[in-house]
Amino acid sequence: MRENWLNPPEWIERVPEVVAGYPDRIIAKPAFAAQLKQRTLTNLYNKKPAWLVNANVKLDQAVAAAYGWENDAAELNEAEILQRLLALNLARGNALDLVVDIGLLACFALYQEVSKLHAAELALVR
Numbered sequence: 001m002r003e004n005w006l007n008p009p010e011w012i013e014r015v016p017e018v019v020a021g022y023p024d025r026i027i028a029k030p031a032f033a034a035q036l037k038q039r040t041l042t043n044l045y046n047k048k049p050a051w052l053v054n055a056n057v058k059l060d061q062a063v064a065a066a067y068g069w070e071n072d073a074a075e076l077n078e079a080e081i082l083q084r085l086l087a088l089n090l091a092r093g094n095a096l097d098l099v100v101d102i103g104l105l106a107c108f109a110l111y112q113e114v115s116k117l118h119a120a121e122l123a124l125v126r
Helices: 002-006 030-037 041-047 050-066 078-125
Strands: 012-015 025-028
Touching: 002 041, 025 030
Parallel strands: none
Antiparallel strands: 012 025
8 A cells, every 4th residue: 555655556667676685676757757756655644545544543443452442442542542551561560570579489499498408418517
């Protein structure tokens, strides 16, 4: 979609690049050179054609579904979305902290056991 808007096939010619592995060069057909210069991403986003708006809506819906928010996605504003994402990140962070804490507790318990064994060995040597 984006590529067809930026470089309409009827406005350009694709010339193979001399160096292997590089993309083809895009050359404007003389009749469309001035128009092609106006086909920038900034201009695309400023014009907001229907196909771009529809693509963004579909993307938003897919992302909402991935987070499990498909039922109320249309009603969420940016602040609510950011609040939900922050809550998810904090929950994940707390879960990670818990895993780290459990890991540290296990390491400490192991250290205590090793210390006891080491103390017992020292007592036998004396």
